[in-house]
């Protein structure tokens with residue numbers, strides 16, 4: 101713990117620096133740079149020693165600071181230089197980047213490892229390097245600003261002291277679990293020691309971000325530096341200078357023995373007693389670990405090995421000591437990196453990263469002003485994600501009630517952020533003021549892009565495109581958020597079809613990460629570039645697909661829903677089907693999904709896509725359309741009307757309640773009862789969705805398997821542990837997949853017949869993804 105005097109000194113300095121930041125920026129360059137002698141000059145790291153013997157080690161990779169092989173090799177050299185150089189008494193480790201300390205391990209390096217032993221070695225080497233930091237007799241202070249993730253936080257934890265800026269960009273986390281891995285450089289062993297077992301498990305099992313002030317409370321860091329507020333010149337530069345200054349003071353004080361770090365927790369305190377019971381007492385420790393295991397199994401249905409391995413490795417360290425824990429960690433790291441789950445999750449990570457780039461390049465005329473037509477569930481959501489990214493939005497509806505409802509939705513969502521403290525009430529009000537609600541086409545002459553979200557009705561959308569084009573400037577783009585109406589059909593009413601495009605958002609728009617952009621043969625590159633840019637700016641992961649019935653996501657959902665209805669008419673019940681699909685890795689079961697999407701939407705999809713792809717949708721599509729039509733007629737529309745397959749209004753406290761009237765409708769179309777093994781049920785639904793995805797690639801609806809995997813996982817909840825339809829086929833084996841579909845085709849009908857492109861991969865022994 102900081103001595104009281106030093107704490108006071110640091111606080112006083114912080115306050116003074118805060119108040120005089122602008123002056124300090126000009127008059128007092130960071131102490132380290134004034135009389136610094138060079139210690140190390142590399143591509144990723146530059147280090148110098150100041151007159152007080154504090155080495156400033158600057159992480160400065162040409163792109164992002166990640167724990168690549170190159171950076172690690174340079175870091176080893178810096179450690180040698182620190183150890184040998186008599187001028188050095190302590191060191192500060194700091195990044196030159198304005199948004200990151202270290203973002204984590206180099207994922208490319210991990211996925212290039214050839215086997216589990218190779219990966220375990222990478223882990224051991226990382227552990228050794230960090231042990232070297234921890235054992236250094238010259239104290240090293242981590243000065244953290246921006247992302248401090250994974251290997252980055254492990255480096256910081258190995259340091260002797262940690263200071264971080266209280267800034268929105270500063271986040272500390274061990275997110276390896278999200279890639280199917282565990283922290284492999286000692287993190288599983290160091291984190292529980294710093295923050296205690298329950299909080300360490302919480303951080304490692306969720307991968308969640310921790311802000312600096314919370315990290316200080318947890319004991320993850322030792323001190324914070326407030327960031328410079330608005331109104332000060334170069335607030336980030338000044339915050340970084342302030343951080344460096346405070347870190348240098350701490351490093352000097354540590355070396356001189358004036359700053360003693362005591363992280364022990366008094367036994368007679370709530371924290372002390374909790375720590376004793378959950379870590380020292382074997383029974384208590386096992387109880388916490390067992391509870392964590394049960395929670396993980398409940399949440400993941402046993403589909404993800406990484407969180408369970410984290411629990412085991414933490415247990416190994418607490419029971420058998422630090423070295424034992426490190427060995428278990430490296431071994432588990434190697435094993436996890438070779439699992440299909442980790443490969444799937446890493447594939448999704450690379451896919452998302454690739455899709456952050458605008459494939460059409462920057463538009464010549466970027467969109468500034470957006471108009472949204474229809475203030476319903478979707479329109480209000482689209483307006484919200486636009487204003488949050490600084491677009492000015494005209495929100496137009498045809499009815500005052502519609503407008504009021506949409507505005508209320510936006511306000512409620514933003515106010516939720518104020519309550520969760522991610523927004524101030526001032527910021528909320530500023531954002532809300534960016535929306536101009538109106539019932540007319542006033543000011544549409546200033547609009548660059550219209551996003552239409554009125555009712556799903558082709559004639560209405562065609563009428564609207566005509567009306568709005570009469571008032572828009574010539575360059576403006578018309579985007580439709582239709583769920584399934586062909587964009588080419590809507591564009592037929594347009595006088596400039598090159599400026600018409602589909603922007604298919606998912607509900608709820610502020611939460612769902614995916615945006616499916618649909619181009620027609622007539623859509624221009626400039627229109628596509630502008631639409632992708634808007635989507636990326638709104639924070640969406642953007643896939644681009646070609647126009648066609650159901651585009652991509654709705655099209656692959658249709659055979660899955662048809663098969664779900666077939667299994668229900670065979671006699672399986674709603675609860676059971678939901679459970680089977682969740683066990684298979686879907687976040688929600690198919691029955692719940694249908695209620696969430698809307699039974700009326702499901703009806704239109706079954707009807708339209710059944711007509712478009714007759715033989716492939718199978719007899720289930722016709723039956724599905726009949727069942728769903730009866731449900732729609734009874735207003736069983738799903739969650740939005742309170743009743744669908746489940747009674748949503750009676751849900752609270754008791755879990756879901758089955759709508760027996762809906763069951764009665766299904767009974768009328770019953771073909772069973774049949775007994776089908778659960779795994780076969782799950783494969784039938786997921787396999788048909790996957791086979792349809794292959795058709796989409798074959799027909800050029802999809803331009804790559806990456807779009808297909810990302811679209812299915814982030815738009816429809818395809819099991820992330822399978823990595824999307826194409827990654828799943830690759831790990832299942834195209835040949836095995838074809839065989840399985842052929843068996844099902846024999847048993848159930850031709851709608852299971854494998855797509856020709858899939859058969860081709862099976863014959864050639866090739867994969868959809870290259871790595």
Ligand SMILES: NC(=O)c1ccc[n+]([C@@H]2O[C@H](COP(=O)([O-])OP(=O)(O)OC[C@H]3O[C@@H](n4cnc5c(N)ncnc54)[C@H](O)[C@@H]3O)[C@@H](O)[C@H]2O)c1
Nearest residue numbers: 474475476477478497498502553554555556581582583607
């Ligand atoms: N709800 C979903 O999950 C979802 C998902 C993706 C896409 N979509 C599509 O988005 C569109 C809107 O869906 P929603 O769920 O938001 O519908 P909604 O019924 O909640 O809202 C539609 C809004 O449009 C307004 N409107 C109707 N005609 C208008 C006109 N001529 N001018 C201005 N406003 C008009 C209505 O007053 C209403 O407020 C549909 O095409 C739907 O298929 C919906």
